[in-house]
Amino acid sequence: xxxxxxxxxxxxxxxxxxxxxxxxxxxxxxxxxxxxxxxxxxxxxxxxxxxxxxxxxxxxxxxxxxxxxxxxxxxxxxxxxxxxxxxxxxxxxxxxxxxxxxxxxxxxxxxxxxxxxxxxxxxxxxxxxxxxxxxxxxxxxxxxxxxxxxxxxxxxxxxxxxxxxxxxxxxxxxxxxxxxxxxxxxxxxxxxxxxxxxxxxxxxxxxxxxxxxxxxxxxxxxxxxxxxxxxxxxxxxxxxxxxxxxxxxxxxxxxxxxxxxxxxxxxxxxxxxxxxxxxxxxxxxxxxxxxxxxxxxxxxxxxxxxxxxxxxxxxxxxxxxxxxxxxxxxxxxxxxxxxxxxxxxxxxxxxxxxxxxxxxxxxxxxxxxxxxxxxxxxxxxxxxxxxxxxxxxxxxxxxxxxxxxxxxxxxxxxxxxxxxxxxxxxxx
Amino acid sequence: xxxxxxxxxxxxxxxxxxxxxxxxxxxxxxxxxxxxxxxxxxxxxxxxxxxxxxxxxxxxxxxxxxxxxxxxxxxxxxxxxxxxxxxxxxxxxxxxxxxxxxxxxxxxxxxxxxxxxxxxxxxxxxxxxxxxxxxxxxxxxxxxxxxxxxxxxxxxxxxxxxxxxxxxxxxxxxxxxxxxxxxxxxxxxxxxxxxxxxxxxxxxxxxxxxxxxxxxxxxxxxxxxxxxxxxxxxxxxxxxxxxxxxxxxxxxxxxxxxxxxxxxxxxxxxxxxxxxxxxxxxxxxxxxxxxxxxxxxxxxxxxxxxxxxxxxxxxxxxxxxxxxxxxxxxxxxxxxxxxxxxxxxxxxxxxxxxxxxxxxxxxxxxxxxxxxxxxxxxxxxxxxxxxxxxxxxxxxxxxxxxxxxxxxxxxxxxxxxxxxxxxxxxxx
Numbered sequence: 001x002x003x004x005x006x007x008x009x010x011x012x013x014x015x016x017x018x019x020x021x022x023x024x025x026x027x028x029x030x031x032x033x034x035x036x037x038x039x040x041x042x043x044x045x046x047x048x049x050x051x052x053x054x055x056x057x058x059x060x061x062x063x064x065x066x067x068x069x070x071x072x073x074x075x076x077x078x079x080x081x082x083x084x085x086x087x088x089x090x091x092x093x094x095x096x097x098x099x100x101x102x103x104x105x106x107x108x109x110x111x112x113x114x115x116x117x118x119x120x121x122x123x124x125x126x127x128x129x130x131x132x133x134x135x136x137x138x139x140x141x142x143x144x145x146x147x148x149x150x151x152x153x154x155x156x157x158x159x160x161x162x163x164x165x166x167x168x169x170x171x172x173x174x175x176x177x178x179x180x181x182x183x184x185x186x187x188x189x190x191x192x193x194x195x196x197x198x199x200x201x202x203x204x205x206x207x208x209x210x211x212x213x214x215x216x217x218x219x220x221x222x223x224x225x226x227x228x229x230x231x232x233x234x235x236x237x238x239x240x241x242x243x244x245x246x247x248x249x250x251x252x253x254x255x256x257x258x259x260x261x262x263x264x265x266x267x268x269x270x271x272x273x274x275x276x277x278x279x280x281x282x283x284x285x286x287x288x289x290x291x292x293x294x295x296x297x298x299x300x301x302x303x304x305x306x307x308x309x310x311x312x313x314x315x316x317x318x319x320x321x322x323x324x325x326x327x328x329x330x331x332x333x334x335x336x337x338x339x340x341x342x343x344x345x346x347x348x349x350x351x352x353x354x355x356x357x358x359x360x361x362x363x364x365x366x367x368x369x370x371x372x373x374x375x376x377x378x379x380x381x382x383x384x385x386x387x388x389x390x391x392x393x394x395x396x397x398x399x400x401x402x403x404x405x406x407x408x409x410x411x412x413x414x415x416x417x418x419x420x421x422x423x424x425x426x427x428x
Numbered sequence: 429x430x431x432x433x434x435x436x437x438x439x440x441x442x443x444x445x446x447x448x449x450x451x452x453x454x455x456x457x458x459x460x461x462x463x464x465x466x467x468x469x470x471x472x473x474x475x476x477x478x479x480x481x482x483x484x485x486x487x488x489x490x491x492x493x494x495x496x497x498x499x500x501x502x503x504x505x506x507x508x509x510x511x512x513x514x515x516x517x518x519x520x521x522x523x524x525x526x527x528x529x530x531x532x533x534x535x536x537x538x539x540x541x542x543x544x545x546x547x548x549x550x551x552x553x554x555x556x557x558x559x560x561x562x563x564x565x566x567x568x569x570x571x572x573x574x575x576x577x578x579x580x581x582x583x584x585x586x587x588x589x590x591x592x593x594x595x596x597x598x599x600x601x602x603x604x605x606x607x608x609x610x611x612x613x614x615x616x617x618x619x620x621x622x623x624x625x626x627x628x629x630x631x632x633x634x635x636x637x638x639x640x641x642x643x644x645x646x647x648x649x650x651x652x653x654x655x656x657x658x659x660x661x662x663x664x665x666x667x668x669x670x671x672x673x674x675x676x677x678x679x680x681x682x683x684x685x686x687x688x689x690x691x692x693x694x695x696x697x698x699x700x701x702x703x704x705x706x707x708x709x710x711x712x713x714x715x716x717x718x719x720x721x722x723x724x725x726x727x728x729x730x731x732x733x734x735x736x737x738x739x740x741x742x743x744x745x746x747x748x749x750x751x752x753x754x755x756x757x758x759x760x761x762x763x764x765x766x767x768x769x770x771x772x773x774x775x776x777x778x779x780x781x782x783x784x785x786x787x788x789x790x791x792x793x794x795x796x797x798x799x800x801x802x803x804x805x806x807x808x809x810x811x812x813x814x815x816x817x818x819x820x821x822x823x824x825x826x827x828x829x830x831x832x833x834x835x836x837x838x839x840x841x842x843x844x845x846x847x848x849x850x851x852x853x854x855x856x
Contacts, residue, residue, distance in 0.1 A: 022719050026579055032644060032757040033576045130574075136720035138574020145750075146558075146566020148461045149740035151454055216460060274726065277705050284724075291450050291733035292564035296712075298702065298724035305719035312577035322573075322750035329460040 004037035005319040008068040009059075010090055011079030012045035015104060015131075017052040018304030019077065019311050024054075030312065034319035038312070042071040069093035075100035075126075075318055077311060083107035095119040095127065100323070102314045104131035104307055106205035110221035113209065114334075117326040126323030128314035133206040134159060134283040136306025137299040138313060143213045143287060144328035150289025152214040154254045156427070159206040159264075161281030161301040162190045162197040163229050163249040167237070167266075168279040171246065176234045189281060199228035200249060200264040207251035211262055212327050214287060215255040216335055219327070220262065223339040227265040231422050236352055239380055239393035240268050245350075246276045250427060259340035268350050268426040274298075275427070343402035348377070348426040350395055351404070353411075354418040355381075357388030361416040365392065372407035374399045389418045395426070432465035433747040436496040437487075438518055439507030440473035443532060443559075445480040446732030447505065447739050452482075458740065462747035466740070470499040497521035503528035503554075503746055505739060511535035523547040523555065528751070530742045532559035532735055538633035538649035541640070542762075545754040554751030556742035561634040562587060562711040564734025565727040566741060571641040571715060572756035578717025580642040582682045584855070587634040587692075589709030589729040590618045590625040591657050591677040595665070595694075596707040599674060604662045617709060627656035628677065628692040635679035639690055640755050642715060643683040644763055647755070648690065651767040655693040659850050664780055667808055667821035668696050673778075674704045678855060687768035696778050696854040702726075703855070771830035776805070776854040778823055779832070781839075782846040783809075785816030789844040793820065800835035802827045817846045823854070 009016055023030065023038060031037045042060035044067070062068050065086040068076050076094040078101065080087045087108050094101045095116060103109070109116070109132055120127035130140045134157065143152070158164050162184065169180045181198070184190035196202050208221040229249050240247050245268035254261040269276040274296045278284045283301025288294050300306035317323055327334060355361045362381065369376055375397040384390040396404070404423055411417060437444055451458065451466055459465045470488035472495070490496050493514040496504050504522040506529065508515045515536050522529045523544060531537070537544070537560055548555035558568045562585065571580070586592050590612065597608045609626070612618035624630050636649040657677050668675050673696035682689040697704040702724045706712040711729025716722050728734035745751055755762060783789045790809065797804055803825040812818040824832070832851055839845060 018719075022577055026577060026718070029579055029644065030577060032761045033572075035753075035757075136717075137723060138570050141569060141574050142566050142725075144461075145745060146569050146741055147737065148744045149450055149454060149458060149737045151457055216457065274705070277702070289564075289737060290454070291446075292737035293728045293731075293734055295565060296724065296726035297570075298726070300721045303721075306721055309575065309577045309717060309720035313574055316576045317573060320750075320752050322748075322752060324748050324750060325463075329463075333460045 002036040004039040005034070005075060005315060006039055006041045006073045007315065008042040008071050008073035008076045009040050009079070010044050010065050010068050010076065011081070012043060012052055012056065013079065014304040015307045016045065016079040017054050018308035020054045022305070022308045022312055030316065034316040036319050038315050038319055041073050042068060044068050066090050066093050069097050069099065073099065075102060075315065078103040078105060081105055083111045088112060091116050092119065095123050095125065098123040098125055100126040100318050102128045102311060104129065104311060106132040106202070106209060110205035110208045110219060113219045114331060117331050120326055121330055126318050127326040128317065128323060130314050131307045131310035133209050134285055135301040135303065136309045137283060137285065137297050137301065138310070139285045139297045140213060142295065142297050143210065147287055147289050147292055147295060148328065150292050152287050152289050154288045155210050155214045155285065156250055156252045156275065157207070157210065157285035158248055158275055158278050158283055159203040159251045159301070160197050160249060161283055162194065163203070164278065165189050165281045166198070167229060167247055167249065170234060171237050171241065174234055174238065177230065177232055198230060200226040203249060203251045203264045207253055207262055207264055210285065211253035211260065212334065214253065215260065215337070216329055216333070217255065217260055217337045218334045220260060223260065224262040224264060225342065229266050232266055235391045236422070240350065243378065243395060244271050245269060245426065246271070247424070248275055248278070250275065255337060256340060258344065260337035261340040261342065261345070266424050268424055270427065273427060343400065343405070345401045346398050347428060348396055348398055349404050349423055350393065350426060351421060351423045353392045353421045354389050355392050355416055356418050357384060358416060362392070364414060364416050365411065368407045368410040371410060372403045374403045374407050430464040432467040433462070433503065433743060434467055434469045434501040435743065436470040436499050436501035436504045437468050437507070438472045438493050438496050438504065439509070440471060440480055440484065441507065442732040443735045444473065444507040445482050446736035448482045450733070450736045450740055458744065462744040464747050466743050466747060469501050470496060472496050494518050494521050497525050497527065501527065503530060503743065506531040506533060509533055511539045516540055519544050520547065523551050523553065526551040526553055528554040528746050530556050530739060532557065532739060534560040534630070534633040534637060538636045538647060541637065541647045542759060546759050548754055549758055554746050555754040556745065556751060558742050559735045559738035561637050562713055563727070563729040563731065564737045565711060565713065565725050565729070566738070567713045567725040568641060570723065570725050571638065575715060575717050575720055575723060576756065578720050580715050580717050582716045583638050583642045583713065584678055584680045584703065585635070585638065585713035586676055586703055586706050586711055587631040587679045587729070588625050588677060589711055590622065591631070592706060593617050593709045594626070595657060595675055595677065598662060599665050599669065602662055602666065605658065605660055626658060628654040631677060631679045631692045635681055635690055635692055638713065639681035639688065640762065642681065643688065643765070644757055644761070645683065645688055645765045646762045648688060651688065652690040652692060653770065657694050660694055663819045664850070668778065671806065671823060672699050673697060673854065674699065676703055676706070678703065683765060684768060686772065688765035689768040689770065689773070694852050696852055698855065701855060771828060771833065773829045774826055775856060776824055776826055777832050777851055778821065778854060779849060779851045781820045781849045782817050783820050783844055784846055785812060786844060790820070792842060792844050793839065796838040797835045799838060800831045802831045802835050
């Protein structure tokens, strides 16, 4: 049996402690699969004395996180988080020293993945990040290796468990966003400052990584159009359900003639689409290859056990000597696609207006749609709130996105509308 | 760039021709991902002149399949099929010559996988078989690498597209088995002799491979209990649906204190289980790891494009030098678990009787259940056929399987029953 793979671990939050716990609990099995033992030798975290439920006294303690790059380890695991700061400094230092690096840090990869991949390739060492996207689901491996024979045309995913938990609960219980968010925060499913999750930024980080692996393009986080779930009303979910759809926050990327399309936004998902059945904090990714067809990967998108499982899968690959280039091909082979024009995208759309209690409201909306060249498939106006306002939900026939934007522009400032209208694509 | 990986290809049916077509269509992309070109150099098949829609004139033609082991190739791909015969001879010859071997042949792996893995390990060459289980879905990779940090307690799958196509169609259209089978045969979804598929043997081959990879045990096909879908009536599907279940042919394996449980049989799947939503010829596998939780892999289980995609994923791994031991760990490290006693398994069950038109039928069935210690959760008797017989469907409370067998034994030969009763577990 080969010598143990020595691991230095930065960050001892729930995931970092989870890595130690899983390595202990499944020690013999992991050794059989990796062909050698995997041993934590050094750790670094903010607080040395905090009780984490795992014994860290047998590991070398390093006060300065970045100094982990210099201890006698073969690989550094970074679970500190943050796009920059100590995480990035540690990544640079580790790869600079010619050591392997494993991370769950999607923000850092979205912003600096290309630089770090270049450094890893220059040093000839692995840089791996299975845990950065969709937690325990081996979707990075599925795309970069399992579907490697395919030109992937499209990838779609439910990439943020907090949003999916909130949307599922709104759906199951008919409750409003703010109400469910407060409960999710109380239960620990949402952060005290939830904006990173519910505004779609976290999903966008992950999407930019998936897109690069799927298409062989350079990661382009800055080109992801992002909209979160704050605007969604219980009424939207009810109308969508009546029409046969569920509302999910979808990260979607496509590579076409017009460039790279990347977007995170809520969408109406038809009941016969596999993503419609993903409830609670579960994550799922659908990738469409030109020969394999549609693949679905689904599982726990967060949590200490699943995330630790993904981190250790990377360590086992490294122990086996099966790492390969970080983005599935050398950085120099990645294409620079440029962003696609989204206005030309065609599809069906859901539009929702809160309208005032006055004559001619529907005529005004219908005229704006007609003048923008958007044909209405169905329109529902239901009841009225105590203040007299009512919800109008419209599903359109196929139209370009630019026409939807034009229709909404025509209605801007209208006295008929209460608040901002909302639109969502219907996922095809 | 490294030299091309040279491939010798045995079998030019739809999958073999598909491999050639995908390698051509996605040539540049595959080369970028593999780090080198993948070139077919020699082929062998039954008929040299048949039109397959791909040009094979530029490849060396080998009449004797087994002689492919001797051509100047780095890897031999076997798509001939059959547990023994030329496929096995070619596998032995190739590994004996110290060359890599890729196969989609689940029957051969189920019967001779251990021998071939030993030969591959002795020669220090890859033996890979992603295409052997669930077609294009990278589930072999997902289990042997993606979930490698986990002790997997249980794996469940829809592993035969023909059966799932038939069951889905019976369900959607309320039709009987024989009727739908005939249509599936006419459409090419079922073989002229369909027994291999519909009697569960094909699914059992795949299950034995999945179980080995999941649990780190030696493949044990002979210990798989197998029952197919011939006995299922339209009435079973209707009663199951009324109770909130769908009937699927499930391959299921568990490793516990009592040994290795492996079974292929139709089961009632609750609507909230991910396998309930798998329709048509789609395949899906659910694996439950002790830290990652429940993972779902879903996609096309057969067809030339998906299967070729999986074969080429293996070739790309080999081109990258990322193969590892065939069964995820050396053969010597695989455990010999021994079969579990299924009688002790507890669960809920569906039982169906066709009963004669006579007094006291229900009393007799109810008494047999009571005397065997099986408690009834619900019982439905519906209408009557023209001959006076009627269908009685029962769902039990939790009970050991041995008690179900005892109840049925008590009813053996009863004048109240028309034909054989049928029982299925309810998937938990």
